[in-house]
Amino acid sequence: MEEPKASQHATPIPSIGRRLVIVGIGVVFAIHTALITIWIQPPNPFRDAVGGENLYGYINNDVFPFEQSWSVFAPTPRRxxxxxxxxxxxxxxxxxxxxxxxxxxxxxxxxxxxxxxxxxxxxxxxxxxxxxxxxxxxxxxxxxxxxxxxxxxxxxxxxxxxxxxxxxxxxxxxxxxxxxxxxxxxxxxxxxxxxxxxxxxxxxxxxxxxxxxxxxxxxxxxxxxxxxxxxxxxxxxxxxxxxxxxxxxxxxxxxxxxxxxxxxxxxxx
Incomplete structure (x- = not known):
């Protein structure tokens, strides 16, 4: 019997290296999202565990600060x-x-x-x-x-x-x-x-x-x-x-x- 031919629509399995990169990006994104969520929340145990100074240093870093003015989202905000x-x-x-x-x-x-x-x-x-x-x-x-x-x-x-x-x-x-x-x-x-x-x-x-x-x-x-x-x-x-x-x-x-x-x-x- 002839072996079945692979479907032309089959998706090749990514290499281990590519999968590790994707997983790494997902982990970084999840941590970043968690830190942003803790930052905008009122005082809570998670914020205390991370540390207020550590959190502030991450959000307002010198290279790429994540906190932004409302003017970014509203062209003519009330001033x-x-x-x-x-x-x-x-x-x-x-x-x-x-x-x-x-x-x-x-x-x-x-x-x-x-x-x-x-x-x-x-x-x-x-x-x-x-x-x-x-x-x-x-x-x-x-x-x-x-x-x-x-x-x-x-x-x-x-x-x-x-x-x-x-x-x-x-x-x-x-x-x-x-x-x-x-x-x-x-x-x-x-x-x-x-x-x-x-x-x-x-x-x-x-x-x-x-x-x-x-x-x-x-x-x-x-x-x-x-x-x-x-x-x-x-x-x-x-x-x-x-x-x-x-x-x-x-x-x-x-x-x-x-x-x-x-x-x-x-x-x-």
Whole structure:
């Protein structure tokens, strides 16, 4: 009988040398994966067994460090944080019978409320979005324009502020577009602040005032030396603005959400 011919689709068995190389690569990959997994985990017995210094030395070696900035994965990651502080006036600001509340950090309050929440509502991000929009425009203003937005806007219309900002514009069409965007955000922030103030300190708010802050994420090279939460905010002052109440449904939503201020802090700084 003739011996059967080998199938033309048969795969030749790799040599011992090639098999050893493949096994070696697999072992190295498995160890590397295990070390990366231990590195990103919170303190645990495996991390203690490997040794924190040994682990850090491997991950951040001088030849090929494995820890990378988030910018590797996100082309335009957020590079900072926003903050909005609010205070409210009752009566005509500056008059003898007017009352003003203490400054209240809305963003810090929201941060506490969303702590440990896996899926917070969009309401929680409203101040941060408004603060970010304000900062993106005010950051492009010159010194004169920043002084203007820090002034009061009680009796004059917002169009007057626009006119003054345009007179101080030094950036042509780009500067004008920036002013248009700022005016819209100024009005939205004022309306938001009015409803928030009415809900927190009681109805009858006549004017609101803001401090809008920004802080930048420390450079990646200083990630182990500087904590983002320790970076101080740089604030822009948004001067006193005449209250802009919302409709009844919108105010009711704020009333049901915003925490009421202790009675002792309703008036006076």
């Amino acid at each position: 900072g944080g926003e903050n909005v502080k609010l205070r409210a006036y009752y009566g005509l600001p500056g008059s003898d019978d007017s009352r003003v509340t203490e400054w209240y950090d809305i963003t810090a309050e929201e941060d506490q409320r969303i702590k440990y929440l896996v899926n917070p509502s969009r309401f929680h991000s409203a101040t941060r979005r408004l603060g970010g929009n304000i900062n993106s425009t005010v950051g492009q203003f010159n010194k004169r324009q920043r002084i203007l937005i820090g002034g009061s806007l009680i009796t004059s219309p917002r169009s007057k502020l626009r006119q003054l900002l345009e007179q101080g514009n030094t950036k042509g069409l780009q500067g004008k577009a920036n002013i248009d965007q700022y005016i819209d955000n100024d009005e939205m922030l004022t309306r938001f602040g009015t409803m928030y103030a009415n809900a927190r300190w009681g109805k009858g708010v006549s004017a609101v005032e803001f401090q809008v802050g920004h802080r930048s994420v420390p450079n990646y090279s200083r990630r182990n030396e500087e904590n983002f939460l320790d970076v101080p905010f740089t604030y822009y002052r948004i001067g006193v603005r005449k209250a802009l109440p919302g409709n009844a449904d919108a105010q009711a939503a704020f009333d049901g959400y915003v925490r009421k201020a202790p009675k002792s802090t309703k008036g006076g700084e």
